[in-house]
Structure formats: structure tokens, C-alpha cells
Amino acid sequence: MLCVQLVGYDRDCGAVSGGLSDVGIFDPYDLDFTQAAEISGVAQPYTALAERDGAATPSIYIVNFQIDNGEWTWKQTVNGCSVKYEFEWILQLTENSQLLTTFLQSMDRGACCCGIGIIFRLNSGKMFVAGERFVNGTAITRFIIKHDGSDGTSGKLLDDYNGANLHLKGSYTRNLYEFTGTWDDVLAISDQAGSGS
Amino acid sequence: MPLSEIKDEYKNKVVIFGNNRGLGLPLGQRADIDLLAIMAHESGNHNLIKLFKTLPPLADLKKAKTESELKRPAAPPVEKKMPSSATQPNKVKIKANKAEAQGESAVDTSSTEPNTNTTQ
Numbered sequence: 001m002l003c004v005q006l007v008g009y010d011r012d013c014g015a016v017s018g019g020l021s022d023v024g025i026f027d028p029y030d031l032d033f034t035q036a037a038e039i040s041g042v043a044q045p046y047t048a049l050a051e052r053d054g055a056a057t058p059s060i061y062i063v064n065f066q067i068d069n070g071e072w073t074w075k076q077t078v079n080g081c082s083v084k085y086e087f088e089w090i091l092q093l094t095e096n097s098q099l100l101t102t103f104l105q106s107m108d109r110g111a112c113c114c115g116i117g118i119i120f121r122l123n124s125g126k127m128f129v130a131g132e133r134f135v136n137g138t139a140i141t142r143f144i145i146k147h148d149g150s151d152g153t154s155g156k157l158l159d160d161y162n163g164a165n166l167h168l169k170g171s172y173t174r175n176l177y178e179f180t181g182t183w184d185d186v187l188a189i190s191d192q193a194g195s196g197s
Numbered sequence: 198m199p200l201s202e203i204k205d206e207y208k209n210k211v212v213i214f215g216n217n218r219g220l221g222l223p224l225g226q227r228a229d230i231d232l233l234a235i236m237a238h239e240s241g242n243h244n245l246i247k248l249f250k251t252l253p254p255l256a257d258l259k260k261a262k263t264e265s266e267l268k269r270p271a272a273p274p275v276e277k278k279m280p281s282s283a284t285q286p287n288k289v290k291i292k293a294n295k296a297e298a299q300g301e302s303a304v305d306t307s308s309t310e311p312n313t314n315t316t317q
Contacts, residue, residue, distance in 0.1 A: 032242070032244050034214070034236050034237075034240045034242045034245055035240055036236065036239035036240050037239060037240065037241065044239075047214060047236050047240075048212055048213060048214035048233060048236050048245065049212070049213045049214075050210070050211075050212040050213070050244065050245070051210075051211070052244070136240045136241060136242040136243075136244075137242050137243045137244040137245075181213045181214055181215070181216075182216050182217070182218075182219070184217075184218060184219025185213045185214075185216070185217045185218075185219055185221070186213060187219055188211065188213070188217070188219050188220065188221025189211055189213060189221060193221060
């Protein structure tokens with residue numbers, strides 16, 4: 001440690017599965033995440049989230065994508081000492097409809113105004129947050145997630161796909177922090193509160 | 198009984214932390230607000246700190262948390278299951294010992310593999 005403080009990567013041995021299980025979106029200005037101070041220079045996960053004063057209720061909207069067709073990808077690049085993490089979420093949203101059009105319009109508004117916050121759970125059970133704006137009551141540096149590059153099709157045949165591939169993209173100075181709460185509790189402040197979905 | 202106390206005006210506020218089993222209970226109905234009090238201390242989040250009418254020192258909260266965890270009834274003992282690959286040699290050994298005692302050849306009859314020792 002004469003030059004740089006490193007940490008190890010030593011997870012408990014065990015199987016892990018891929019894929020997204022659940023996705024919620026939020027106005028980054030509505031939620032405040034709580035994060036304990038660093039321990040020996042190591043960042044801690046988010047442990048609590050609260051709606052900010054005046055936030056709209058519900059503050060989280062669930063995106064029901066086609067099962068087995070949700071993916072989060074990221075890529076790190078460096079130029080000198082300048083680090084960039086690029087993120088992308090691709091979610092298959094079934095059926096072209098008024099519902100889909102208005103959803104996409106809201107994504108476009110979010111991308112243009114203040115970005116889109118994403119809280120999502122992997123099939124492994126881990127939950128992550130992206131696009132957040134407030135941590136410990138303070139605005140962090142801008143982490144903008146945009147609706148960018150979605151496409152869709154009606155298909156040609158009866159058994160062709162009819163719907164959209166939603167693309168959300170963003171970049172930041174680090175990879176995503178985990179949220180240690182439960183998805184059930186996230187649902188409790190979402191537009192699907194009480195639905196048990 | 199929690200050591201910390203939420204201000205009356207925030208008792209209906211919902212904060213997501215710990216495991217509330219999706220009930221979405223407001224702070225006034227949660228029995229685990231000491232956990233949130235610990236988070237408030239460790240994060241210095243003024244939006245959390247302002248929720249508390251009584252916010253005991255972190256050391257007291259942690260001590261109470263440890264004591265309550267020690268008082269929690271112990272989970273029933275879990276029988277450790279060895280992987281089948283690890284248990285198989287023992288099984289064969291036991292059978293071998295049994296067979297030796299009976300003066301027979303040690304053949305695992307539970308095996309589905311053809312018995313190459315048998316003369317036709």
C-alpha cells in the first residue's frame with residue numbers, strides 16, 4: 001500500500017444465475033438514498049431509501065418486461081486516469097399499444113429533463129440503483145440515464161414478436177451501488193403497492 | 198422496545214430499509230427503527246436524523262442490537278448434508294466391512310453399473 005490502496009475480490013463460492021428479475025423506474029429527484037460512510041476507504045451499499053419532501057406518490061413505477069428478456073450490461077473504459085462506466089438496459093416490452101406509446105413518451109420526458117432513475121433486481125437476488133441524484137440528503141454529481149435507441153416491430157406472422165425493445169443508457173464515474181433492502185419493500189412505495197406482483 | 202423515537206410529524210412517513218416484508222408500514226408502526234437510527238448515525242444523512250425525536254448514541258444502539266440478537270431464540274440445528282460424491286466412499290466402505298464380516302465378496306448391489314466380477 002505504498003502507492004495505492006487496493007481491496008480483494010473474494011466472494012463465497014457458490015452458483016449464480018444471470019438475467020433481470022424486476023425493474024422499477026423513478027424520478028431521480030423524488031428519492032433520497034442512505035449510504036454509510038466509507039470503511040477503510042471502501043464504499044458501502046445503499047441501506048435505506050426515502051421519498052423526499054414533496055415527492056410524487058407513488059415514487060417508483062414498475063416496468064413489466066417480457067420474462068427472460070431483460071438485460072443490464074456495462075463497460076468500463078479509461079483514458080489516462082479518466083474512468084468511464086457505460087451502462088445499458090434492454091427490456092422487451094410486449095405489444096405495440098397506446099400504453100406503450102405513453103410509457104415511451106414519459107421515458108423521453110425523463111431523458112430530456114432530469115434523467116431516469118432505475119432500481120432493479122437481478123435473478124441472483126442482488127438489487128442495484130442507477131441514475132440516482134440524492135444520497136444522504138445531498139445531490140451527488142449528475143448520473144443521467146436516458147431513453148436512447150429503443151426499437152420495435154409489429155412482426156409479420158402470427159407468431160412473430162409484436163412490441164418494443166426498450167433501451168436505457170447512461171454513463172458514470174463508477175459501477176452501480178447495491179441497495180440492501182427488499183424488493184417487496186420497494187413495491188410498497190411503487191404504483192403496484194398491494195398488488196403482490 | 199426501541200431506544201429511539203420518531204417525531205410525531207414523521208410517524209406516517211414510509212422509509213424503505215431492513216426487511217418490512219413489503220408491508221410498507223409507516224415509521225410510527227415499525228418496531229425496528231433502531232436500525233434506521235444506526236443508519237442515520239453511520240451515514241450522517243440529515244434527512245434521516247431529522248426524523249427522530251430521540252436519537253441515542255450509536256454505541257448504545259449497537260449494544261442494544263447485539264443484546265437483542267443474543268436473546269433471539271436459536272435456530273433449530275441443521276443436519277449437515279454431505280455431497281453424494283463425498284458420502285459414497287463411506288457407504289462402500291461400510292458395505293465392504295459388512296461383507297468381510299460375513300465372509301462374502303464386497304459388492305455394492307445398489308450400484309446400477311454392471312457387475313464385472315460376476316462369472317457367467
